[in-house]
Amino acid sequence: MAWRTLAGQRVLLTGASSGIGRELAIQLVAQGTKVFALARRRSRLEELAQEINQPELFAFRECDVTQPADREQSLQTCIECFGGVDILINNAGSGAIGPFAAADEARLRKLMEVNFFAPVEFIRLTLPVLRQGNKPLIVNVSSVLGHRAVPQKSEYCASKFAVHGFSDALRAELAAEKIDVMLVSPSTTETEFFDKVTGDRQKPRGRFGAKSPAYVARATIRGMQAGRHEIILSTGGRLLVWLDRLCPPLADRLVAWWG
Numbered sequence: 303m304a305w306r307t308l309a310g311q312r313v314l315l316t317g318a319s320s321g322i323g324r325e326l327a328i329q330l331v332a333q334g335t336k337v338f339a340l341a342r343r344r345s346r347l348e349e350l351a352q353e354i355n356q357p358e359l360f361a362f363r364e365c366d367v368t369q370p371a372d373r374e375q376s377l378q379t380c381i382e383c384f385g386g387v388d389i390l391i392n393n394a395g396s397g398a399i400g401p402f403a404a405a406d407e408a409r410l411r412k413l414m415e416v417n418f419f420a421p422v423e424f425i426r427l428t429l430p431v432l433r434q435g436n437k438p439l440i441v442n443v444s445s446v447l448g449h450r451a452v453p454q455k456s457e458y459c460a461s462k463f464a465v466h467g468f469s470d471a472l473r474a475e476l477a478a479e480k481i482d483v484m485l486v487s488p489s490t491t492e493t494e495f496f497d498k499v500t501g502d503r504q505k506p507r508g509r510f511g512a513k514s515p516a517y518v519a520r521a522t523i524r525g526m527q528a529g530r531h532e533i534i535l536s537t538g539g540r541l542l543v544w545l546d547r548l549c550p551p552l553a554d555r556l557v558a559w560w561g
């Protein structure tokens with residue numbers, strides 16, 4: 303992967319109304335990147351546009367990423383605004399906590415729609431446009447839990463493992479066309495994510511060492527510039543992933559205890 307200068311690049315960003323996506327929008331615009339931001343909460347996007355106050359670099363549209371028509375219309379509007387797309391950032395996502403057996407099929411399907419089918423179909427839709435772009439890149443925001451699964455989050459882990467596997471396959475598939483694919487794997491991050499998570503346990507047991515969304519956005523942008531394939535955004539996350547590779551039974555015991 304090549305070094306990338308982000309100034310002037312055109313980014314289509316999902317999940318920009320809060321947390322990591324919001325920070326990504328602010329920091330990318332500060333680099334001179336053109337950002338077309340999507341989310342369902344229009345009022346949040348309006349506030350963000352006011353805060354950024356650079357209409358030549360920042361535009362937005364209300365979009366539910368699980369709706370095909372919304373995705374198509376958003377891509378069209380982005381092209382009308384900026385003339386194309388160089389980088390697609392699939393960041394929108396949601397979570398679920400609690401024992402698998404206590405949940406139902408509807409919850410699993412809803413999570414997979416937002417965390418897996420929506421980003422994958424956004425990529426399918428955007429690929430012809432990215433092919434015309436400058437140093438095209440797809441960024442998929444996954445999770446450390448897409449490398450090592452933990453109890454009480456089986457559906458979320460499954461959705462992020464799916465994004466991980468898909469990203470690895472697609473990176474190899476698109477290498478000949480020089481379209482890069484980067485997988486971003488944050489650990490616990492202080493966002494609204496945990497307030498909205500569905501299930502019978504509203505908070506994870508520990509948020510010790512949680513990162514700020516600004517930190518995650520900075521590291522993601524550095525990874526994009528440096529042409530990284532994959533970034534894991536905390537020391538704890540990296541240790542867990544390595545422990546799982548070196549000694550899976552010990553990792554199993556650790557996550558069962560931490561639960």
Ligand SMILES: NC(=O)c1ccc[n+]([C@@H]2O[C@H](COP(=O)([O-])OP(=O)(O)OC[C@H]3O[C@@H](n4cnc5c(N)ncnc54)[C@H](OP(=O)(O)O)[C@@H]3O)[C@@H](O)[C@H]2O)c1
Nearest residue numbers: 317319320321322342343366367394395490491493494495
């Ligand atoms: N926070 C963590 O600890 C953590 C850890 C690892 C990975 N992640 C991942 O990081 C990403 C960003 O999460 P976050 O922590 O920044 O959480 P967040 O503050 O809750 O942000 C989630 C974003 O996704 C958007 N979104 C959710 N469903 C959507 C839909 N159907 N259509 C369009 N947009 C939708 C939300 O916007 P609207 O509600 O306005 O639509 C919001 O902008 C997610 O993929 C998450 O899985 C988070």
